[in-house]
Amino acid sequence: MTFDYTMRFDLKVALRYLTSNRLQSALLIGGVAIAVTVFTFNAALINGLAEFQIDRVVGSSSHVTIEPATPRPAVAPAPEGTERLVVSQVALERREQIKQWRSVERIIETLPGVTGVSYNIVGTGLVTRGEQTLPVSLKGVEPARLSAIAPIDQTLVEGEARLGLNDVLIGRKLALDLGIGVGQPIFITSNQGRERTLTVRGLYSTGVDSLDGRLAYVNLDTARVMFDLPEGLTEIELKLADIYAARDIARQLADTTGLEAIAWMDRNQRLREALEGQGNSGNIIKMFTLITIIVGVASALLLTTFRRRPEIGIMRSFGISQRFVLSVFMLQGALIGIIGSLVGCFLGWGFSTLLASAGDGTRRLPVDPSLGQYDVALLLAAAASIAAALWPARAASRIDPVEAISQ
Amino acid sequence: MTSSMNAPLLEVHDIRKIFVDRDYQTPVLKGVNFTLQRGEMVAMLGPSGSGKSTLLSILGTLMRPSSGSFRMLGRELTTLAEKELSDFRNQQIGFIFQYHHLLPDFTALENVMFPHAGRLWRETRAGRERAAMLLERVGLKDRMNYRATRLSGGQKQRVAIARALMNQPALVLADEPTGNLDRENADQAFGLMSEIQRETGTTFLLSTHDRELAERCERRIYIQGGVVVDQPQVVPGRSSLRVIAGDPLSVIDRTQPANAGGDRQRA
Numbered sequence: 001m002t003f004d005y006t007m008r009f010d011l012k013v014a015l016r017y018l019t020s021n022r023l024q025s026a027l028l029i030g031g032v033a034i035a036v037t038v039f040t041f042n043a044a045l046i047n048g049l050a051e052f053q054i055d056r057v058v059g060s061s062s063h064v065t066i067e068p069a070t071p072r073p074a075v076a077p078a079p080e081g082t083e084r085l086v087v088s089q090v091a092l093e094r095r096e097q098i099k100q101w102r103s104v105e106r107i108i109e110t111l112p113g114v115t116g117v118s119y120n121i122v123g124t125g126l127v128t129r130g131e132q133t134l135p136v137s138l139k140g141v142e143p144a145r146l147s148a149i150a151p152i153d154q155t156l157v158e159g160e161a162r163l164g165l166n167d168v169l170i171g172r173k174l175a176l177d178l179g180i181g182v183g184q185p186i187f188i189t190s191n192q193g194r195e196r197t198l199t200v201r202g203l204y205s206t207g208v209d210s211l212d213g214r215l216a217y218v219n220l221d222t223a224r225v226m227f228d229l230p231e232g233l234t235e236i237e238l239k240l241a242d243i244y245a246a247r248d249i250a251r252q253l254a255d256t257t258g259l260e261a262i263a264w265m266d267r268n269q270r271l272r273e274a275l276e277g278q279g280n281s282g283n284i285i286k287m288f289t290l291i292t293i294i295v296g297v298a299s300a301l302l303l304t305t306f307r308r309r310p311e312i313g314i315m316r317s318f319g320i321s322q323r324f325v326l327s328v329f330m331l332q333g334a335l336i337g338i339i340g341s342l343v344g345c346f347l348g349w350g351f352s353t354l355l356a357s358a359g360d361g362t363r364r365l366p367v368d369p370s371l372g373q374y375d376v377a378l379l380l381a382a383a384a385s386i387a388a389a390l391w392p393a394r395a396a397s398r399i400d401p402v403e404a405i406s407q
Numbered sequence: 408m409t410s411s412m413n414a415p416l417l418e419v420h421d422i423r424k425i426f427v428d429r430d431y432q433t434p435v436l437k438g439v440n441f442t443l444q445r446g447e448m449v450a451m452l453g454p455s456g457s458g459k460s461t462l463l464s465i466l467g468t469l470m471r472p473s474s475g476s477f478r479m480l481g482r483e484l485t486t487l488a489e490k491e492l493s494d495f496r497n498q499q500i501g502f503i504f505q506y507h508h509l510l511p512d513f514t515a516l517e518n519v520m521f522p523h524a525g526r527l528w529r530e531t532r533a534g535r536e537r538a539a540m541l542l543e544r545v546g547l548k549d550r551m552n553y554r555a556t557r558l559s560g561g562q563k564q565r566v567a568i569a570r571a572l573m574n575q576p577a578l579v580l581a582d583e584p585t586g587n588l589d590r591e592n593a594d595q596a597f598g599l600m601s602e603i604q605r606e607t608g609t610t611f612l613l614s615t616h617d618r619e620l621a622e623r624c625e626r627r628i629y630i631q632g633g634v635v636v637d638q639p640q641v642v643p644g645r646s647s648l649r650v651i652a653g654d655p656l657s658v659i660d661r662t663q664p665a666n667a668g669g670d671r672q673r674a
């Protein structure tokens with residue numbers, strides 16, 4: 001019983017009040033728990049979905065892409081009151097390229113958090129196999145950096161991830177469209193009019209249609225010949241440890257190199273909008289769960305306050321301070337909030353886990369139980385409960401003892 | 408403090424109380440003056456509605472008078488702020504009401520400890536021991552850990568008496584403390600109070616309709632017409648207020664039949 005001597009007495013009274021009316025307390029805690037379950041499950045779903053979408057985009061594409069600076073046409077200022085129509089034509093023979101890429105390489109080497117770099121020449125071409133002719137994107141990469149951006153080696157389903165000068169790696173979907181297999185030759189014409197017969201070395205399947213159905217990897221030196229670029233590059237791709245640092249690093253690179261550097265989120269306008277939309281609707285749901293907690297806890301505690309008026313009056317008559325009464329009711333709110341949100345976090349995690357996997361390891365919903373924002377939910381739900389208790393607690397502490405006792 | 412040892416415990420000066428209800432004014436106390444000496448046991452008598460509870464509430468610092476002042480233990484109480492009044496009440500005043508007003512979710516022992524633990528925000532061994540001693544004193548040693556709701560009416564009121572004494576108050580205010588009890592329990596409760604008063608020197612001011620009990624007090628005061636008097640005055644022309652055979656207490660008896668619950672307009 002030594003515990004009794006040390007427990008705060010206001011806490012003891014609050015606990016006694018909560019346990020004396022078990023049904024009401026259970027309902028209240030259950031209410032908070034349900035709200036927190038919704039909160040955390042919603043967070044796990046929205047964040048899991050975002051993670052899933054970002055992963056699909058970001059996992060197999062670059063985080064920062066460096067491209068040649070777009071030349072701005074020099075235009076004389078229009079005379080006052082008139083407008084000037086500018087029609088500019090991209091000169092095909094003076095294609096944009098990154099010529100000084102060796103110096104860019106040195107800058108990139110000094111950047112922290114860069115986990116992969118690929119120096120590329122990309123262009124378009126046509127691939128012909130028998131009667132079939134299909135447009136493709138050709139991407140010339142250094143063989144050693146083949147998987148620096150998209151995990152081609154890991155997604156290889158057939159053949160080998162090798163890029164000799166006469167090799168090509170294509171997606172399984174493109175191979176199917178062309179009716180072709182590993183070891184067979186294909187005929188490729190670049191948009192520079194260069195023709196080449198390459199051997200299919202391997203097939204990959206990343207799950208991203210734009211890669212699997214339209215992209216062909218070739219050796220960087222092969223690309224130099226096919227696109228008439230003996231020295232320059234058309235793009236440099238970077239992968240970062242922290243994908244959300246992409247904008248900062250892009251800005252830094254643009255400033256130091258004078259080239260264009262674009263972060264993944266700025267290349268994926270639609271993804272960004274989708275994520276923002278999902279985030280906003282998630283926040284509205286979270287807000288409503290908090291409002292539910294406040295309304296529920298406040299109304300229940302107000303009823304309790306009213307029911308216990310004579311008791312509070314008698315406490316005040318033997319000199320229990322208003323602060324003590326306030327504290328007893330605030331603690332009831334806090335206890336309901338903390339217990340309820342702990343239960344809610346547990347339930348939210350349980351539901352997320354249950355719905356995340358279908359038992360056979362595959363995903364049912366893009367829910368990520370680890371992204372349930374349990375700490376935030378706990379903090380906000382407890383804060384909401386305490387805030388909700390404030391009004392009833394103040395009402396309780398201000399009860400007129402004479403009036404309450406003579407009730 | 409030795410110089411004040413002989414000073415009165417309580418000095419009441421011209422206390423007035425007017426209840427204002429919208430534009431309806433009820434003057435209840437119209438200039439109450441009296442003094443309580445240390446260690447006295449005083450009965451306060453007066454018909455129902457005469458203002459006994461109002462006066463006890465004011466003296467117990469639960470209600471502020473409309474005007475007037477009173478000093479207790481040399482302190483002027485009408486000018487204190489709520490927080491100071493609450494502390495003063497906790498340490499110097501014990502209340503006993505007609506209804507026991509025990510906290511139903513707590514045991515007898517916890518009820519008695521409450522004024523002490525509530526002041527310290529913590530239960531202490533000393534507090535627990537004093538509460539146990541008090542419960543033993545009121546004959547409830549074997550009921551200490553009973554929930555308040557499991558006790559009989561007389562037992563509850565004895566717990567309430569123990570609770571009023573918990574912080575060793577200088578003054579116990581009892582508002583019809585035996586009003587809800589049968590003869591036997593009323594005698595027992597009153598006997599306890601007067602024994603404790605003699606043992607501890609605690610001052611008791613109790614309002615009652617029970618003339619037998621009032622006679623067992625050392626002194627009696629009367630509220631009549633909104634003031635406190637030592638002897639009730641016979642109001643001419645009111646037959647029911649006739650003093651019977653020189654017994655001043657009979658005035659109270661007549662105006663307050665045994666079954667009267669509240670204000671009754673006399674015919």
Ligand SMILES: Nc1ncnc2c1ncn2[C@@H]1O[C@H](COP(=O)(O)OP(=O)(O)O)[C@@H](O)[C@H]1O
Nearest residue numbers: 426428433435454455456457458459460461462
């Ligand atoms: N809060 C109040 N508002 C208005 N009138 C009140 C209030 N409290 C008491 N009274 C009136 O004051 C008078 C005295 O009441 P009370 O002190 O309870 O008398 P007693 O205890 O002697 O029976 C009664 O007429 C009662 O109606």
Ligand SMILES: [Mg+2]
Nearest residue numbers: 459460461582
């Ligand atoms: Mg009364």
